[in-house]
Amino acid sequence: MPEIFQYEFMRRAFFVAVIIAVIAPCIGTSIVLKRLSAIGDAASHSALAGIAFGLVMGINPILGAVLFSVFAVLGIEALRKAFGKYSEIATVVVMSAGIGLTAVLSGFITSGSSNLNSFLFGSIVAISDFEMYLTIGLGIAVIIVSALLYKELFFVTFDEEAARLSGVPVNGINTVIMLLTAVTVSVASRIVGALMISSLLVIPVAAAMMVAKSYKQTVWLSIGFAEIFTVAGLFISYYMDLRPGGTIVLLGVIFLICVMILTRKRRR
């Protein structure tokens, strides 16, 4: 067994990272194609507020995160309609509210304020049993929902009007996408960090879109890409003594740029 896998915490980190690398692009595909890339950021900043709230009130911070980010994404859905054409304002408004609330609430944390810091960048090397089972449960839920609602998700993602006319419950499907985003962001904030998770939602999908020729290909490729850079990122962070969360995200960005350069050459 190679040195890196001798440690239980590294095996755990790999296991959880592989699951998150499936979940994140599954959801990411829908939100990127719906032009809602920034929703992950809004949800994660609100999740931070929820974490701070949990730490202040003495309840489980992940529970607080789920609560707040669900409110946030539902708030975005509601605000989006109010802003009409400029619907992206809704995301920024909710994100601002989230980060403001985090800053205010963090002033009241009395049970170890450094806890909040570990949610910013995650702590993939110290995953508790509870967090691992939570991630497994979430992974199963996301995969089942994505498989069952595959056609509906596809339809709603590309053409809400046509989907509505042919009898797809568009609002219901949108809510499901939003809720899954909120829960994923909250759970992952403990592991890869609240500031990192939104990039895992978007970057693999962005890279896949450069190459893929269909919706199906985009989903599968983005999962493949996400796996490549989370696993490679963990290896690199271990052997080069770097912070894992940041390494994974930077690797994703480099990967995306490489894909862009390669596909451009091919097109010419």
Added chain:
Amino acid sequence: MKKIIPIITALMLLTSCGTEVAESGKPVVYTSFYAMNDFALTVGGGDIELYNIVPSGTEPHDFEPTASDMAKLSDADIFIYNGAGMEHWAEDIADTLPETVTVVCASDAVEVTDADPHVWLNLENAKQQLQLICAALSEADSENADNYSQRTDDYIAQIDAIKTEYENAGLNGKRLFVTHGAYSYLCDEFGMEQTALEGISGDSDPSPAQMAKIVDEIKAEGAKCIFYDPLDGDKTANAVAAEAGIEALPLYTFEGDGEGRDYVTIMRENLEQLKKGI
């Protein structure tokens, strides 16, 4: 003009909130965080009006004072902070306070290294810091100077007593594995050596390579436990402990986790944990 009147009224209200005058006539003393607050309480007792800035349970390293903290500090008679890189915010605001506030940097009493601000965990340093605080209070309030030095002497006797207990605990030459490298002054005093998972501030998570390194060292050394600062939580300590098959034990830094217990009480609890783990 009509608009200006409410603004002026609001401003006047604001400033009047800030200038609450102590009616008791006792010197008003503000301290930066728990350790300094406890020292000031030990020396000042009931003869001072004592307030703390960093709330209990909050990490003093990355604290930011609010506007009302600043307003209150400006009206204080004495502001005591540790310095030596412990509370950057306090060092920054110490220069901006009005001249009526006597600023006491408690680490001036001791020799500091750049690497670690937790000077008070060394019993000799704690005695020096108490004496410096005693001198500052006596100068500000000479009527009670005898009370201050009486209380300081009594407490130093207690510290000396616990120092003997530490010396007889067989700590010399032992290696301490800790999550937060805050104990170098304590280790120096009793001939121990600390190996820390994280830096001194304890506010970031370790990289996988750091985790692997400390687990290997613990196994090679055959250490029985890893100590963590309860203020930072036991998450990483538990991960290391589970990996190496050892125990995770709390070792107080007295930064903000005292919960009303005084210095000697905390240092005695630390001694019990050290005996358990070594």
